[in-house]
Structure formats: C-alpha cells, structure tokens
Amino acid sequence: TVNRVKVFKNFKEGQTIIPATAAAEGLFGGQMIGVKDGEGAVLFYDWDTGTFLQKIDAAAKEVYWSDSGNMVLLACDDAAYVLAFNQELASQAIATKQISAEDGIAGSFDLLYEISDTITSGKWVGDCFIYVNNVGRLNYSVGGQIETLVHLDTSSGGNTQHTILGYLAKEDRVYLIDKKLNIVSYRVTLAVLQYQTAVMRGDFDTANELLGGIPVEEYTKVARFLESQGFKEEALQVTQDPDHKFDLSLELGLVDTAHQILLETPEDDKDSTDTQ
Numbered sequence: 001t002v003n004r005v006k007v008f009k010n011f012k013e014g015q016t017i018i019p020a021t022a023a024a025e026g027l028f029g030g031q032m033i034g035v036k037d038g039e040g041a042v043l044f045y046d047w048d049t050g051t052f053l054q055k056i057d058a059a060a061k062e063v064y065w066s067d068s069g070n071m072v073l074l075a076c077d078d079a080a081y082v083l084a085f086n087q088e089l090a091s092q093a094i095a096t097k098q099i100s101a102e103d104g105i106a107g108s109f110d111l112l113y114e115i116s117d118t119i120t121s122g123k124w125v126g127d128c129f130i131y132v133n134n135v136g137r138l139n140y141s142v143g144g145q146i147e148t149l150v151h152l153d154t155s156s157g158g159n160t161q162h163t164i165l166g167y168l169a170k171e172d173r174v175y176l177i178d179k180k181l182n183i184v185s186y187r188v189t190l191a192v193l194q195y196q197t198a199v200m201r202g203d204f205d206t207a208n209e210l211l212g213g214i215p216v217e218e219y220t221k222v223a224r225f226l227e228s229q230g231f232k233e234e235a236l237q238v239t240q241d242p243d244h245k246f247d248l249s250l251e252l253g254l255v256d257t258a259h260q261i262l263l264e265t266p267e268d269d270k271d272s273t274d275t276q
Helices: 087-096 190-200 204-211 216-228 232-238 242-251 255-263
Strands: 008-010 015-017 024-028 033-037 042-045 052-056 062-065 071-075 080-085 109-115 119-125 128-133 137-142 145-151 163-168 173-177 183-187
Touching (some): 071 119, 119 163, 128 163, 145 216, 190 216, 232 242
Antiparallel strands (some): 024 033, 042 052, 137 145, 163 173, 173 183
C-alpha cells in the first residue's frame, strides 16, 4: 500500500513517473503500470517512458493482464471490467508524442464487456479468464459468457479460501490452493476454451479446425455453449445428447429429424418420463 505517493521510479530503467493524482492508494504491475488513486480510478502508465496512457474510472481491487498483453481485467467489489489494450496505437502515439497531458492517449483502452461477479482470484488462459468468485465457484469467462466449472469445497470455513496457482495446458488442468495449503486441480480442456473463443469472435473456420481436437465426451457441453450464443443449427450438428438433439430439432422446425430421433430411441427408454 502506498499513501500519498507523488513520485516513484522504475528501478530497471531509472525512469521517474509522476502520477496525475495527489493520493495514490496502491500500484498494479503487468503490461503497463497501474496507479490506484483515491477517487475510485486506475491510471495506466508506460513502463519504459513513464507516459500517461489513460484513466479508467473503476475502483479496482486487483488488475489481471493477459499473457499477450492485449487484454486486462479490473476486478472491483461486485463487478469486473475487461478492457482491450491497443499496444500499437499507444506505441505510435508515444513515438510521435501525440499525447494529451490530461487525457493521455485516447483509444489505448476500450471496454469489451463486464462480468457481474465478485472475483477473488483469477488467471488468463489465452483470451479466456478463469476465476474464483466470492461464493466458492470456479468459473471461466469467454467474451463475457460465464461457465461454471465446479463448486469448490468451502466446508473448512470461509467462501474465498481458494487461490488460483496457474494453468497447465499440457495437463488441461487448473491448479488452486486453499488457506490450509491444500492443492487441488480441475480439468479444463484448452481446446474447448480455444473453440469457444473462436466462436465468440465469429471465426467459425478456426472453430471447425479446433473441434477435431476436442474429446467427444465434451461435445454436448460445446453444443450447449453454441446454443447459448444462438447457433442452434451448429449445436444440432455437435451435440451427442439425444434429448438435446430432439429439443433443438423441434426448435428449428425439423420435425422429420425429431421423429427419426424418437424412432431410434432404445426400447428400454421409450417408457421413461423424459421420452414420453
């Protein structure tokens, strides 16, 4: 915590930065250095030159940068804001000195979406953000679409006891630690995250290429994601669940397809309540 910081230095470069605020309450690292002011905002500065980039009106408790540095999440008390960072625009403006003393570099940050949740720990995996919320759920966000992975065990007391340690792509697992130093892991298939990211971008060519790398047992989960985004025809082609396939067929007006699914229902299942 920093009280009333007026000047601080980047020790590697010896660069002095003078924040445009009389009372700085904290600093955030990452792709750009962030200064938390006393009025519920974060001021971002370039590490190398000390240039003021932009002021973001959000009372952030924590700032999470993606590994590529093109996205940043500001976690506040009851919501989080995901911003796109335009490194090329910022670098060009710094090089040409087209910078406003008051506003910094317009367009260096743009709001992409908001997450209506209280984030206590998080980690970027590509363009997906995996996080723990204040009620003990391990969730991930793809373009603002929230999926719950698991309800964490909070029986040992406290709802915010788990912290994300990291994600191992080769294992397809995210690792967490609780306050008693117990380490747990959960499967999160990287191919699914990449597929959902491509869908959110509208890049179905890439999504179709990625689909082959997704285990078949994950297809129905992928299909329900497609349905939630309004891609019901694509979901029908992917889902492996007969009930889901039947419902999608009816919603799409494909009565013959729905009828064929009924005819293919195993005899033992025909008298079940779900089938009826």
